[in-house]
Amino acid sequence: MNAHLVAFPREASVEQHPSLLPAIEVTGLGKTYELRPVLRNISFTLKAGGTAALLGANGAGKTTLLRILATLVKPSAGQGTVMGYDVVRDAAALRRLIGYVGHQPHVYDDLTARENLLFFARMYGLAGAAKRTDALLERVGLRAKSRERVRTLSRGQTQRLAIARGILHEPRLLLLDEPDTGLDEEASTLLDELITERAATGGATLLTTHNIAHGLSRGEDTLVLAGGRLTYNGPSRVLSPGDVRELFVARRRER
Amino acid sequence: MSDTRLFWSQVWAIIWKDLRCELRSRQVWIGMGLFALLVLVVFNFAFDLRTDNLVAVAPGALWVAFVFASMLGLGRTFNAEQDRGSMDRLLLCPVDRKAIYLAKLLGNVLFITAVEIVAVPVFAVIYNIPIITGLLIPVVLGGTIGIASIGTLFSAVAANTRAREVLLPLLVFPMIVPIVIGAVKATQSLVSPVSGDAPWLGLVLAFDVIFLSLSALTFQYVVEE
Numbered sequence: 001m002n003a004h005l006v007a008f009p010r011e012a013s014v015e016q017h018p019s020l021l022p023a024i025e026v027t028g029l030g031k032t033y034e035l036r037p038v039l040r041n042i043s044f045t046l047k048a049g050g051t052a053a054l055l056g057a058n059g060a061g062k063t064t065l066l067r068i069l070a071t072l073v074k075p076s077a078g079q080g081t082v083m084g085y086d087v088v089r090d091a092a093a094l095r096r097l098i099g100y101v102g103h104q105p106h107v108y109d110d111l112t113a114r115e116n117l118l119f120f121a122r123m124y125g126l127a128g129a130a131k132r133t134d135a136l137l138e139r140v141g142l143r144a145k146s147r148e149r150v151r152t153l154s155r156g157q158t159q160r161l162a163i164a165r166g167i168l169h170e171p172r173l174l175l176l177d178e179p180d181t182g183l184d185e186e187a188s189t190l191l192d193e194l195i196t197e198r199a200a201t202g203g204a205t206l207l208t209t210h211n212i213a214h215g216l217s218r219g220e221d222t223l224v225l226a227g228g229r230l231t232y233n234g235p236s237r238v239l240s241p242g243d244v245r246e247l248f249v250a251r252r253r254e255r
Numbered sequence: 256m257s258d259t260r261l262f263w264s265q266v267w268a269i270i271w272k273d274l275r276c277e278l279r280s281r282q283v284w285i286g287m288g289l290f291a292l293l294v295l296v297v298f299n300f301a302f303d304l305r306t307d308n309l310v311a312v313a314p315g316a317l318w319v320a321f322v323f324a325s326m327l328g329l330g331r332t333f334n335a336e337q338d339r340g341s342m343d344r345l346l347l348c349p350v351d352r353k354a355i356y357l358a359k360l361l362g363n364v365l366f367i368t369a370v371e372i373v374a375v376p377v378f379a380v381i382y383n384i385p386i387i388t389g390l391l392i393p394v395v396l397g398g399t400i401g402i403a404s405i406g407t408l409f410s411a412v413a414a415n416t417r418a419r420e421v422l423l424p425l426l427v428f429p430m431i432v433p434i435v436i437g438a439v440k441a442t443q444s445l446v447s448p449v450s451g452d453a454p455w456l457g458l459v460l461a462f463d464v465i466f467l468s469l470s471a472l473t474f475q476y477v478v479e480e
Contacts, residue, residue: 072343073480095349106340110276122268123348125261149279165344 021084023048023173023204024069030077031064031228038064040228042078046221048172049202051195053219053236055212057248060225062208066175069206070100082173096124099171103178105162109151113142113161116150117168124169136164140190155182163191167198174198176207180214192218212241224248265350269358274365276335283328283366291324291374299381313382314442318435320374321367321395322402322428328366329406330423332359333414342414342478352475356407360470363403364396371395390445397459398438401466405430408470411477434462 024046031039039061046052056062067073069082071091080087085094107116114133121129137146140160150158159182166174180188195205195218209215216222216236224232224247231247277283298316336342345355379386409426413419441455
C-alpha cells in the first residue's frame with residue numbers, strides 16, 4: 001500500500017502536504033526508565049529527504065530515541081512527530097511510513113528468505129508482493145538464497161534480509177540502528193547506495209553507528225548524544241571523528 | 256484493500272507463518288501430544304477405576320490432560336516471538352493488535368485441537384468409555400476456545416517476564432477453573448446423561464464470550480508499552 005494513500009495527518013493543511021513536512025520534528029523529548037532518565041530534553045528536526053547520523057557512546061540513548069520514533073516506546077516527556085504524525089497519538093497510521101532495521105536481524109529462522117519478505121508484505125498489505133519481494137532479494141544479493149531457510153544463511157546474509165524487510169514497503173523514514181553489524185564491505189557499500197537512492201527520491205534516513213567516520217560520511221547532518229542529552233546538532237562536514245569523540249566525553253566532564 | 260480485508264489477510268498471514276514455523280521445527284505439537292497421552296496413561300494406572308466411579312473420574316482426567324498439554328503450546332505463543340526478537344518487528348507493522356491476538360488464538364486452538372483429535376480416541380480405548388459422539392465436538396471446542404483465549408492473553412503477559420514458564424500456569428489455571436468445571440461436567444453428561452442437569456455447555460460458551468471479549472480488548476495494552 002503506497003504512503004500517499006494514507007490519510008493526511010491532523011497537523012497538515014493544504015499548504016503542508018506530507019512530503020513537505022519535516023521527516024522528524026522532536027521537541028523537548030524525554031524518556032525515563034524506573035526514575036532513571038535515559039533521554040533529556042531532546043529537540044531536533046530532520047528535513048524530508050534528509051539523512052542524519054545519530055552518534056553516541058554505549059548507553060547514550062540512541063536506540064531509545066530510535067524506538068520512540070518507531071512508535072515502539074512512548075516518550076515520558078515532550079513531543080515527536082514523523083511526517084507530521086504524532087508518534088504517540090497517530091502511532092497506528094505512522095507505522096506505514098517507517099522502516100526499521102536493527103543491529104539484530106530478528107527474522108523468522110524457520111521460514112525462507114522469500115517467505116519472510118512475503119509475510120511482511122502481507123502485513124503491510126502491499127500489492128504485487130511477490131514481484132516486489134523478488135526484486136528486493138535481487139537488490140540485496142540474496143536471489144540465489146531466496147528459497148533457503150534463514151537458519152542456513154550467514155549472519156551477513158541474514159542482515160541483508162533484514163535490510164530488505166526494512167525498505168520493503170518503501171518507507172518515508174528509515175531508521176537504522178547499527179545496521180552494519182555483521183555486514184561485509186560489499187553489503188555495507190550496498191547499504192550506502194540504498195541510503196543515497198532513498199535520499200534522491202525524498203526518503204529520509206536516521207542512522208546510528210559506532211563507526212564515527214562512517215556515520216559522518218553517511219549523514220549530511222549529525223546528532224551527537226551524550227548522557228541522554230543532545231550535545232551537537234548540525235552539519236557533518238564541519239566535524240572530524242576526533243571532534244565527535246570530544247563531544248562524547250564533554251558531557252561526562254561536565255558531570 | 257479495505258480495512259476488513261486487510262485485517263483478515265493479516266490474521267491469516269500470522270497463522271500461516273506460525274503453522275509453517277511449527278511444522279518445520281516440530282517444537283510444540285509432538286511435545287503436547289506425547290504429554291497428553293502420558294497424562295491419560297498415568298491417570299489410568301493411578302486411579303482405582305471401577306464401573307461405578309469411571310464416569311465421575313475419567314472426564315476429569317481427560318480435561319486435565321488437555322489443560323496440561325495446552326500449557327506447553329500456550330507458553331510458546333509469544334516466547335518464540337520474544338526469544339528471536341521478532342515481536343518488535345510484528346508490532347512495527349501497521350497491524351491492528353486485535354489481528355495479532357486473533358491469529359495467535361486461532362493458531363493455539365488449531366494446535367490444541369490437533370492434540371485432542373489424537374488424545375480422545377486413545378482416551379476412549381484406555382478408559383473404555385463410549386465418548387466419541389457428535390455432541391463431543393462443541394464441548395471440546397468450547398473448552399478449548401476458553402482455555403486458549405485466556406492462555407493466549409497471559410502468554411503475552413508472561414513472555415515479558417523472567418519466570419515466564421512458572422508465571423503462565425499460575426495466571427491461567429485460576430482463570431480457567433469455570434471453563435474446566437463446565438467442560439468436565441458437560442463431558443460427564445455426554446457419557447451418562449442425567450435429567451435436569453445444568454446447562455454446562457452453555458456455561459462454557461458464556462465464559463468463552465466473556466474471556467474472548469476481555470482478552471481482545473486488553474491485548475493491546477499488554478503488548479505495547
